[in-house]
Amino acid sequence: xxxxxxxxxxxxxxxxxxxxxxxxxxxxxxxxxxxxxxxxxxxxxxxxxxxxxxxxxxxxxxxxxxxxxxxxxxxxxxxxxxxxxxxxxxxxxxxxxxxxxxxxxxxxxxxxxxxxxxxxxxxxxxxxxxxxxxxxxxxxxxxxxxxxxxxxxxxxxxxxxxxxxxxxxxxxxxxxxxxxxxxxxxxxxxxxxxxxxxxxxxxxxxxxxxxxxxxxxxxxxxxxxxxxxxxxxxxxxxxxxxxxxxxxxxxxxxxxxxxxxxxxxxxxxxxxxxxxxxxxxxxxxxxxxxxxxxxxxxxxxxxx
Amino acid sequence: xxxxxxxxxxxxxxxxxxxxxxxxxxxxxxxxxxxxxxxxxxxxxxxxxxxxxxxxxxxxxxxxxxxxxxxxxxxxxxxxxxxxxxxxxxxxxxxxxxxxxxxxxxxxxxxxxxxxxxxxxxxxxxxxxxxxxxxxxxxxxxxxxxxxxxxxxxxxxxxxxxxxxxxxxxxxxxxxxxxxxxxxxxxxxxxxxxxxxxxxxxxxxxxxxxxxxxxxxxxxxxxxxxxxxxxxxxxxxxxxxxxxxxxxxxxxxxxxxxxxxxxxxxxxxxxxxxxxxxxxxxxxxxxxxxxxxxxxxxxxxxxxxxxxxxxxxxxxxxxxxxxxxxxxxxxxxxxxxxxxxxxxxxxxxxxxxxxxxxxxx
Numbered sequence: 001x002x003x004x005x006x007x008x009x010x011x012x013x014x015x016x017x018x019x020x021x022x023x024x025x026x027x028x029x030x031x032x033x034x035x036x037x038x039x040x041x042x043x044x045x046x047x048x049x050x051x052x053x054x055x056x057x058x059x060x061x062x063x064x065x066x067x068x069x070x071x072x073x074x075x076x077x078x079x080x081x082x083x084x085x086x087x088x089x090x091x092x093x094x095x096x097x098x099x100x101x102x103x104x105x106x107x108x109x110x111x112x113x114x115x116x117x118x119x120x121x122x123x124x125x126x127x128x129x130x131x132x133x134x135x136x137x138x139x140x141x142x143x144x145x146x147x148x149x150x151x152x153x154x155x156x157x158x159x160x161x162x163x164x165x166x167x168x169x170x171x172x173x174x175x176x177x178x179x180x181x182x183x184x185x186x187x188x189x190x191x192x193x194x195x196x197x198x199x200x201x202x203x204x205x206x207x208x209x210x211x212x213x214x215x216x217x218x219x220x221x222x223x224x225x226x227x228x229x230x231x232x233x234x235x236x237x238x239x240x241x242x243x244x245x246x247x248x249x250x251x252x253x254x255x256x257x258x259x260x261x262x263x264x265x266x267x268x269x270x271x272x273x274x275x276x277x278x279x280x281x282x283x284x285x286x287x288x289x290x291x292x293x294x295x296x297x298x299x300x301x302x303x304x
Numbered sequence: 305x306x307x308x309x310x311x312x313x314x315x316x317x318x319x320x321x322x323x324x325x326x327x328x329x330x331x332x333x334x335x336x337x338x339x340x341x342x343x344x345x346x347x348x349x350x351x352x353x354x355x356x357x358x359x360x361x362x363x364x365x366x367x368x369x370x371x372x373x374x375x376x377x378x379x380x381x382x383x384x385x386x387x388x389x390x391x392x393x394x395x396x397x398x399x400x401x402x403x404x405x406x407x408x409x410x411x412x413x414x415x416x417x418x419x420x421x422x423x424x425x426x427x428x429x430x431x432x433x434x435x436x437x438x439x440x441x442x443x444x445x446x447x448x449x450x451x452x453x454x455x456x457x458x459x460x461x462x463x464x465x466x467x468x469x470x471x472x473x474x475x476x477x478x479x480x481x482x483x484x485x486x487x488x489x490x491x492x493x494x495x496x497x498x499x500x501x502x503x504x505x506x507x508x509x510x511x512x513x514x515x516x517x518x519x520x521x522x523x524x525x526x527x528x529x530x531x532x533x534x535x536x537x538x539x540x541x542x543x544x545x546x547x548x549x550x551x552x553x554x555x556x557x558x559x560x561x562x563x564x565x566x567x568x569x570x571x572x573x574x575x576x577x578x579x580x581x582x583x584x585x586x587x588x589x590x591x592x593x594x595x596x597x598x599x600x601x602x603x604x605x606x607x608x609x610x611x612x613x614x615x616x617x618x619x620x621x622x623x624x625x626x627x628x629x630x631x632x633x634x635x636x637x638x639x640x641x642x643x644x645x646x647x648x649x650x651x652x653x654x655x656x657x658x659x660x661x662x663x664x665x
Binding site: 060 | 338361362365367370378618619
C-alpha cells in the first residue's frame with residue numbers, strides 16, 4: 001500500500017487543500033483538510049510511514065483545520081478544528097494548528113469509537129505482552145512511553161488504550177507521541193535520531209512537540225496485543241526508582257477513573273475492564289532516571 | 305423535486321443498504337451523525353436483517369453507536385422508574401410524551417432514538433403538587449430569572465425544565481401540548497381522557513395512537529427549530545407505518561385532528577412524510593385532510609421551507625436557500641407561539657434585558 005511519503009510536498013499540499021488527505025492510523029481512516037502550512041509541515045515530518053487512501057475511499061473522521069474567516073485572517077490569525085461542519089473547540093492561534101489536529105483526532109476517537117473500552121493511557125508492547133500506563137497529565141507518562149518505544153518496545157498508543165470487548169485484546173492506534181516542556185529536551189537527548197514536529201509554545205499545556213512514531217510500530221498497526229501489566233507512572237525529580245504492586249480492586253477503580261467511555265459501555269465496560277485487571281499485574285511506578293526505568297520495564301515478567 | 309440526500313433515501317428504503325457504494329456510505333453516515341440518526345439507522349437495518357449486507361467500515365460505525373443506544377435505553381428506563389416513584393401519589397398513571405413514550409411503549413419509532421429530556425403530561429390543577437413532589441425527590445428548577453419564571457408559568461404549556469441535582473437528567477412537566485398563548489389550544493382533558501396504559505408496565509401510560517401522531521406533528525410543524533427535524537419526521541413516518549396497520553386508526557385520525565384543532569399540522573405531517581420518506585397513506589385520509597391544508601401559494605412556500613429544513617443538518621444537503629429557510633421557520637415558530645404584541649415584548653426582553661442581566665452576573 002502507498003504511504004504518505006510517496007507524495008511530493010506539492011502533492012501533499014494539493015490534497016490537503018482540495019479533496020482532503022486520507023491517512024490511516026491503526027483502525028481509523030481520517031480525511032484531513034487544511035490550507036495551513038503548519039499542518040502540511042507536521043504531516044510531512046511525522047506521517048510519512050502511514051498508509052494513504054484514495055480520495056473516494058471511506059473515512060471514519062472528516063476533519064478540517066481552517067481560518068475562522070473575517071478580519072482574524074490577517075490580525076493575529078486563528079485556526080478552528082472542524083469535525084464535518086461542527087466546531088467542538090474554541091479557536092486557537094494559527095501556530096497551534098498541528099497540535100490542535102493531534103488533539104482533535106484523539107477527541108474524534110475518544111468520543112465516537114464506542115466499539116472499544118477506551119482508557120486515557122499510553123500502551124507499549126514487547127513479545128505480545130502490553131504494558132498500559134494510565135495517568136493524568138504531568139505524571140511523565142508520555143516521556144516514559146517515548147523512551148520505551150525507542151528502547152525495543154512497540155508503540156500502540158501514547159494516549160488511547162483501546163480494549164476490544166469481544167476478546168479483551170488491545171487495538172493499536174500508533175500516532176505521534178505528544179511531549180511537553182522539559183520532556184522535549186529529555187527525549188531529544190535520550191533518543192539519538194528523534195524526529196520532532198516544530199515545538200509550539202504558549203499552548204494551554206505549555207510548549208508542545210510531537211515525536212515521530214517508530215516506523216516498525218506503524219508497520220505493525222494491525223497487530224493487537226494482550227494486556228499484561230498496568231503501570232501507574234509518576235515522575236518525581238530525584239526520586240529513587242520503585243515499582244510497588246497494588247491490589248486489583250484499587251487498580252480497577254484507578255483505571256476506570258481514566259476511562260473515556262466506561263459509563264457509556266455499561267455492563268460490557270465493567271466485564272472488559274474486570275477481565276483486563278484479572279489478567280494483569282498492576283503497579284505504582286515512581287521514577288526520575290529513564291535508564292533505571294528502562295531496566296525495570298525490561299525485567300517485567302509476564303503474569304501467568 | 306430535487307434528488308433526496310442519500311440518508312433520506314436510505315431511511316425511505318432501507319433495502320438500498322445492500323447496494324450502496326463505500327463513498328455513498330461515507331456520505332450517508334456523515335449525514336446521519338450530524339442529525340443524530342445513526343442509532344436509528346442501526347435499528348432500522350437490524351429490523352430488516354440488513355446489517356450483514358453493510359460493508360465492514362460503515363458497519364463499524366453503526367456498532368459504535370450501538371453502545372450509546374443500549375445505554376440510553378437503560379438510562380431512560382431507570383429515569384422513568386425514578387419519576388414514577390416520585391410521583392406515585394401525584395400523577396398515576398404517569399402519562400409519558402414523545403421519546404420516553406415511544407421507548408417505554410416499545411414502539412418502532414423509539415428504536416435507537418436518542419433524546420435528552422423526559423416529557424410528561426399532568427393536569428394543570430396538579431402542577432404545584434407535581435412540582436413539589438419532584439423537588440422533594442431531587443429535581444430542581446433550572447436557574448432562570450424572574451422573567452423566565454413568568455414566561456413559563458403564565459404563557460407556556462410547561463413548567464421551567466427541571467434537572468435532577470445528582471443525575472443531571474432533565475424532565476419537562478407539561479400541562480398542555482401548546483402554549484397558553486398559541487392561537488389553537490388542543491384540549492388537554494381530551495388527550496388525557498383518551499390515554500392508554502402501556503402493556504406490561506403498570507402505572508405508565510401514553511397518549512392514544514392518533515393523539516401521539518398529532519402531538520408529534522404539532523411539535524414538529526409549530527416549532528421554530530429544525531435541528532432534529534428529520535428525526536421527528538421519521539418518528540411520524542414510523543408511527544404512521546405501525547399504527548396504520550391497526551384497525552380504525554386511519555378512520556379516526558382526520559376527525560380527531562379536527563376535534564383537537566390540529567388539522568394543519570396533520571396536513572403537513574402527512575405531506576412531508578410522504579414526500580421525503582414515502583409513507584403510505586390511504587387516499588380517503590388524504591382527501592379528508594386536504595381541506596385542512598393551506599391554499600396553493602402558501603403551500604408552495606411551505607414546500608420550499610420545510611423541503612429544506614427537514615433535510616439532514618449537513619453541508620452536503622444545504623443549498624443557497626437553506627439558511628434562509630431555517631431562519632424564516634424560526635421566526636414562524638415564535639410567531640405561532642404568541643400573539644404579535646406579546647412576541648415583540650418577549651423578544652425585546654430576551655435581546656436587551658436578559659442579556660444585560662447576564663453580563664452583569
